[in-house]
Amino acid sequence: MSFITVNRLWKEYGSTIVLENLNLEVEQGEFCTLVGASGCGKSTFLKMLLGQEGPTRGELALEGEEFPGEPDRNRGIVFQRYSVFPHLTVRQNVLMGLELEQKPFLGKLFGQARRQALEKVDAMIESVGLAHATDKWPHELSGGMQQRLAIAQSFIMRPRVLLLDEPFGALDPGIRGDMHELILKLWRETGTTIFMVTHDLQEGFYLGTRLLVFDKVRNDPQQPEAYGATITYDLPIGETNGQLYDSIESSVSKTARNLSA
Amino acid sequence: MRLINRHPGGAVALLLGLAPFLVLILIYGAASQQRLAENPNDKLLPGLEQMTSAVNRMAFQEDRRSGDYLMWQDTKASLQRLGIGMGIAASLALVVGLLNGILPLARAGLAPLVSTLSMIPPLAILPILFIVFGLGELSKVMLIVIGTAPIMMRDVAQRVRELPQEQLIKIQTLGANTWQVITRMALPQVLPRLIDAVRLSLGPAWLFLIAAEAIASEEGLGYRIFLVRRYLAMDVIIPYVIWITLLAIVIDQLLRLTNRRLFPWYNAGGH
Ligand SMILES: Nc1ncnc2c1ncn2[C@@H]1O[C@H](COP(=O)(O)OP(=O)(O)OP(=O)(O)O)[C@@H](O)[C@H]1O
Ligand SMILES: [Mg+2]
Numbered sequence: 001m002s003f004i005t006v007n008r009l010w011k012e013y014g015s016t017i018v019l020e021n022l023n024l025e026v027e028q029g030e031f032c033t034l035v036g037a038s039g040c041g042k043s044t045f046l047k048m049l050l051g052q053e054g055p056t057r058g059e060l061a062l063e064g065e066e067f068p069g070e071p072d073r074n075r076g077i078v079f080q081r082y083s084v085f086p087h088l089t090v091r092q093n094v095l096m097g098l099e100l101e102q103k104p105f106l107g108k109l110f111g112q113a114r115r116q117a118l119e120k121v122d123a124m125i126e127s128v129g130l131a132h133a134t135d136k137w138p139h140e141l142s143g144g145m146q147q148r149l150a151i152a153q154s155f156i157m158r159p160r161v162l163l164l165d166e167p168f169g170a171l172d173p174g175i176r177g178d179m180h181e182l183i184l185k186l187w188r189e190t191g192t193t194i195f196m197v198t199h200d201l202q203e204g205f206y207l208g209t210r211l212l213v214f215d216k217v218r219n220d221p222q223q224p225e226a227y228g229a230t231i232t233y234d235l236p237i238g239e240t241n242g243q244l245y246d247s248i249e250s251s252v253s254k255t256a257r258n259l260s261a
Numbered sequence: 262m263r264l265i266n267r268h269p270g271g272a273v274a275l276l277l278g279l280a281p282f283l284v285l286i287l288i289y290g291a292a293s294q295q296r297l298a299e300n301p302n303d304k305l306l307p308g309l310e311q312m313t314s315a316v317n318r319m320a321f322q323e324d325r326r327s328g329d330y331l332m333w334q335d336t337k338a339s340l341q342r343l344g345i346g347m348g349i350a351a352s353l354a355l356v357v358g359l360l361n362g363i364l365p366l367a368r369a370g371l372a373p374l375v376s377t378l379s380m381i382p383p384l385a386i387l388p389i390l391f392i393v394f395g396l397g398e399l400s401k402v403m404l405i406v407i408g409t410a411p412i413m414m415r416d417v418a419q420r421v422r423e424l425p426q427e428q429l430i431k432i433q434t435l436g437a438n439t440w441q442v443i444t445r446m447a448l449p450q451v452l453p454r455l456i457d458a459v460r461l462s463l464g465p466a467w468l469f470l471i472a473a474e475a476i477a478s479e480e481g482l483g484y485r486i487f488l489v490r491r492y493l494a495m496d497v498i499i500p501y502v503i504w505i506t507l508l509a510i511v512i513d514q515l516l517r518l519t520n521r522r523l524f525p526w527y528n529a530g531g532h
Contacts, residue, residue: 052430073436082425085432087449087526096445097435107441137526150431157435 001064003028003193004049004161009058011044011228018044020228022058024212028160031187031194033204035248036214037256040229042197045214046163049195050075062161073101076154076192080166083150084138090149091134094121097157120156128152128182144175148182155186164196168203176200180207201249211235213248216255229255307496315496319485331485332504339482340508342398343463343470346405350466351459353410355451358417363447364439372418379411383469391477401473408469409462413455420454421447453527456520460513467509 006024010017018041026032034042047053048060051070060067071077084093098117099109109117125131128148138146147167154162164183168176184207187194198204204211213233220226233248269277293306307315320332357375360367387404394400424447432446471483478484482505489497521528 050430050434071430071433073434076434077430079427079431082427083431085428085446085450087524096432100432100435100437100441100445104438105440107437107445137529139526139529153431154434159434 002026003030003063005059005061005064007059007061009048009060010056011041011048011053012056016225017228019214020230022230024231024234026193026210028193029191030210031184031208032196032210032212033208034195034197034212034214035199035201035204035252036229037216037252037259038199039259040214040216040255042214043165046077046165046195046197049161049163050077073097073157074159075161075163076157076159077163077165078147078150078154078167080169084146084153086138089135089137090125090130090141091118091121093138093149094124094152094156097153101157124152124156127186129178144171144179147171147179151183151186155190155192158190159192162192162194164194166197166199169199176203183207201245201252205245206237209237211237213252215251216258219255219258221258304493304495307499311496312500315494316500319497319500332501334480335482335485335501336504336508338478338480339470339474342401342474342481343405343466346402346470347409347459347463347466349402350406350410350413350462351455353406354413354417354458355448355455357414358455359421359443359447359451361414361418362421362451363443368418375411375414375418378407379415381407383408384472387473387476396477401470401478404469404473405466409466412465413458413462416458416461417451417455420451420458424450453520453524456516460516463509463512467505471505 002025004024004026006022006026009019009022011019022045034045036042044053048055049067051068051072054069062068077083085096088096095109095117098120099107102109102113102117122131122134125134128151130145130148130152133141133145138149141149151167167183168179171179180203183194183196186192194208196208198207211233212231213235214229215232216227216229217232218227232251233244235244289306290308293308296303296306297308316332320330323329324331357371361371361375362368383404386407387400390400390403390407394403428446429442432442437445470481471486474481474483475487482501486498486501
């Protein structure tokens with residue numbers, strides 16, 4: 001039995017079919033990148049992994065058990081934006097998860113327990129390279145720093161699954177490179193299973209262990225919502241080549257044009 | 262340069278801001294002088310002299326009958342009613358607004374009621390308040406509460422719902438239970454917004470206070486104004502109105518500063 005099992009999964013909103021017949025098995029510790037045209041359901045898939053949305057049909061299982069129907073501390077998430085709490089400093093943002101876990105009622109740590117937690121927090125802040133900004137407010141940070149903070153906030157909980165929805169979409173290419181290194185480092189250290197959505201096929205091709213391409217196989221120009229997307233390519237990273245890259249690229253952009261037409 | 266792109270400098274802005282006040286004072290002064298020249302006993306537009314002597318009488322001399330300093334006594338009574346009323350209204354708004362904003366079940370049960378309550382014209386139920394709570398302090402405080410709380414409740418609930426969905430998901434992935442979502446995410450972010458809501462509600466609150474005092478009271482700023490109206494005592498009324506306005510400005514600014522002090526992230530655009 002694999003860690004995550006997706007079996008004949010469908011997702012519909014009313015008469016709109018977003019995802020159709022998804023089948024997938026993911027082992028613990030894999031790093032899957034998801035690419036696909038805008039609007040083809042990548043975020044929807046992450047929402048289902050998170051428990052924010054349920055499947056319309058089919059099976060979605062974590063270690064053989066049905067996915068919990070609401071978000072929990074085992075599945076972390078980093079969104080493109082709004083992932084950190086504006087009313088907390090960098091340090092308080094990272095500390096938050098530990099406090100919530102240890103103090104169900106107060107939600108705050110004091111004294112010795114707080115000092116111990118802060119040691120962990122500071123180490124985590126250090127490892128995402130925000131040590132110089134520990135006491136800053138999020139609005140004082142650049143976009144890249146905010147994403148580092150969001151990543152630290154999620155990783156400190158050591159979630160079993162980490163979902164990243166275009167986490168670097170708003171960052172410039174130079175900073176993206178740094179962020180890739182950061183995420184790979186934390187991934188190796190923690191062994192978390194990662195799903196990352198990206199618009200950058202290049203990113204998808206070289207980051208992680210496995211590339212999942214979401215695409216529509218069928219398309220009805222009169223009725224674009226009649227068919228959903230499914231996983232058209234499921235490739236181990238490293239066994240890819242330029243020709244494949246071009247063919248995925250052209251297929252995805254064709255779907256993108258259809259979707260936006 | 263286009264008019265929309267021309268910004269006044271500090272000194273110019275100050276002058277532009279003061280100018281309308283000066284103009285109004287000058288117009289009033291001229292009109293008052295003219296009337297007083299025709300009839301030194303004119304009561305309609307009292308001059309500075311009459312007004313200072315009235316203030317002196319009201320604020321710095323014991324009242325002959327009661328032995329109180331009336332203006333301070335009025336101020337204390339009114340501020341106390343306003344403070345208690347707004348305190349209760351803000352607390353209610355915080356609790357109900359938070360629940361409505363964050364718990365779908367609470368919203369289903371309470372939101373229609375709150376919306377309906379906020380549509381009732383508060384002054385229309387003032388007689389009911391007098392009948393139910395008597396003519397004492399309680400009915401005046403209740404008028405302020407009923408007049409301001411429902412709107413603030415809606416405002417707070419709206420602010421909670423405006424918090425990004427991403428945050429709500431995020432805190433759940435950090436393991437928060439419902440209580441923690443409320444206390445560690447919604448409450449701290451909504452407090453500065455509550456203070457803003459209170460600032461906006463202070464205008465209506467003064468209105469309700471003065472209306473209630475005018476109708477049934479033995480002391481208070483509104484009571485005094487409506488009492489001396491019988492004698493056409495504009496020399497008391499005008500300073501009282503200016504005093505009320507000053508109080509309102511000071512309270513508003515104090516709240517603004519409190520917000521700045523307590524919530525540095527809020528005013529720096531961190532929301
Ligand atoms: N709550 C909803 N109700 C109805 N339709 C929805 C809902 N959420 C998503 N959709 C639809 O599902 C489709 C997939 O949306 P989704 O956000 O998953 O796309 P995506 O692949 O993440 O796109 P992008 O790359 O632009 O983020 C879209 O056509 C969208 O309109
Ligand atoms: Mg998306």
